[in-house]
Amino acid sequence: MPKPKPCILAVDDDVQVLHLVRDTLEMEGYRVITADSGEAAVAAFEQQLPDLVVLDIMLIGRDGLSVLMQMRARGNQTPVLLLSARGEVNERVEGLNAGAEDYLPKPFALEELTARVRALVRRGGDRKHPVLRVGDLSLDTISRIAKRAGRKIELTTREYR
Secondary structure (H helix, E strand, O other): OOOOOOOOEEEEHHEEEEEEEEHHHHHOOOOEEEEEEHHHHHHHHHHHOOOOOEEEEOOOOOOHHHHHHHHHHOOOOOOEEEEEEEOOOHHHHHHHOOOOOOEEEEOOOOOHHHHHHHHHHHHHHOOOOEEEEEEEEEEOOOOEEEEOOOOOEEEOHHOOO
16 A cells, blocks of 8 residues: 655745745645645644644734644644744744744745755654544544544543543
8 A cells, every 4th residue: 555645734825935835845746735824724734634834934914933833832743844034043043942843944945945845754754643533533632622524522531531
């Protein structure tokens, strides 16, 4: 049975950059889902649980750092590659301290983007997904939230065990 293609969530509010990242990663053999805002990123992340997130920091509305911090606060360790036009040392340090595995300042070379993505997917390949799925039923083992057909199911501690 062939190994499934790694899934990458690409998030950027610049449609041209988003399509360029998507097309480049798809040509590399990845399955790519996209989001153009912080809110859409959170929704897509919760539905898909990608193997990697390529996340722009400066988004309209909710910024990428707050999305990253929410992921980490929930215990999710999915690798994150931050993209940003802000590339000063203190800004890169802030992104890495917020929980990102890597930071790539814009503008960037597509070859460097794909090399960094390959490295992060390789490193993150052995992690276990905290969401268990059977059909339309899912159980997030970190937040202890169960969903059936996208609707949340309230569980007692005993039911969760």
